[in-house]
Amino acid sequence: MTTLTATKAKAQFLSLLRKTNDLHETFAITHNGQPYAVIMSNDEYEGLLETMEILKDKALSKRLLRAIKDADEGKTISFEKAIGRPQRR
Numbered sequence: 001m002t003t004l005t006a007t008k009a010k011a012q013f014l015s016l017l018r019k020t021n022d023l024h025e026t027f028a029i030t031h032n033g034q035p036y037a038v039i040m041s042n043d044e045y046e047g048l049l050e051t052m053e054i055l056k057d058k059a060l061s062k063r064l065l066r067a068i069k070d071a072d073e074g075k076t077i078s079f080e081k082a083i084g085r086p087q088r089r
Contacts, residue, residue, distance in 0.1 A: 003028040006036065020044075 002025065009016060009029045019025040020041045029037040040048075055061055070076070079087040 001026045001028050001038075003030060005029070006031045009039070 004012070004016075004027055006029055009027065016027055016039055020027070020039055024041050024044060026044070027039040028035055029039065054064070
């Protein structure tokens with residue numbers, strides 16, 4: 001994440017918007033030397049909100065962590081077995 005003063009961010013605003021959208025860069029904006037705001041792409045913002053919703057659901061979070069552990073341990077099943085048909089290529 002790049003940190004910019006509010007003055008620099010104002011002067012480069014359109015460029016920052018393009019970089020957040022096209023390159024998914026994130027910018028921290030300071031004012032009087034203190035963190036003040038963050039500029040990020042809408043896609044990343046929506047993803048962050050979705051992640052927060054998932055983390056609020058304790059049961060879902062527990063199932064996801066278990067699934068990750070199972071996958072790490074090689075405890076997986078085939079696409080065909082899970083979905084009931086062969087995977088299209």
